[in-house]
Amino acid sequence: MNRKHLAAIIVTLLIVVFFQLSMTIRARLSKIEKELLDAEMSANSAAALLVGEQAGLKNMQDNSAEMLEFLNRWGDAMSIFDTPDSGELAVAARVKDAELVTLSQRFEVTKNQNESIPRLIRAHLTFEDDYAKTLNWIGAIESEFPSSRVTSLKIIRGETGNDIRATLVLDLPLPLARITGTP
């Protein structure tokens, strides 16, 4: 074997190595191009999905705008009382301020079926006092605590003159969490 034969073998080896290298690089390019294609398809389908989701959100925003506006207006009124004690104290203080003749006064915390208002402060109140004074007091409570609910009201004649005996059950909501106007 002379130098020329050796050179020919080296050239052949180089060709083989070069060929293998080319094949490897081409395979890598094919793989990356396939991944690129998949990624492009994935990005495009995600973009289409995003458009759908955003349209759904917009639609939902439009549909629920009135309800959310309602919630904005009522959020504060619904969150007046955060503990049973606060509601009991507020009602008791207003009874005392009005100097109503109170025959009985009892408070309890009861369960409610409403998911967002799972508990109520239920006040059982019996007054015997002047007709106007008593009804004004009930009206003032309903006005001052607009989320309050008079569940039951019974009025009969009182013992004297213009007096009435009013027996009422007043429910005050205790929301699950403070209801605010904005999320």
Add this chain to the structure above:
Amino acid sequence: MYIAPQITHDIKTERADVLPPLPNVLRIIPIIFYAIAALSLGLLGLTVYQIRGATVGLESAQKRAQETQRQIEETRAARATLENRAKLAANVLQWVEGATALQPLAVALGRSMGTKAALTELTLSRDEKAPRQIQLALKMQSADALQIESTIEAVRQSSFRPFSAKQSQEGNRVSYEVSLIHQAAPVPKEISESAPANE
């Protein structure tokens, strides 16, 4: 055509030529070999360049997909929040609808009594399961046959719709029971008038 012998080697062993040399035109073969080798290197470089370009494109597409996915998650989260808010609003509405003020109705009923009638008992109670619905029961002493009509009119003017009425009478003593449902949209209560003391 002259081709330098260093470039186009003759691979055969050094020996005395016994045959005439190959035609000169065949010296093009090594030139083609070099050209192909150069072209192959060029193609290899081009392929590497394409790989780089595709890698950049891949990263960009993956980043875009991730960003889009993040926006989808944000949109879904916003939608879930909105659904919760809407549900909360529906629950609050349900409560508010069942929390209409009863004092104006009680006052209106008292005022509806004519001079020949006296209200002896008035009961307003809400249905536990349907708090919008109010049961009105009243007992009165009345010599006026049209008193009930006045009372029903007072109920209507207070934005309540009466239905399922029951009435019984023994002499002057009249018992009247009716279910009421509030008709106005739920708005915060505003009681403009106070109950007059002379009622």
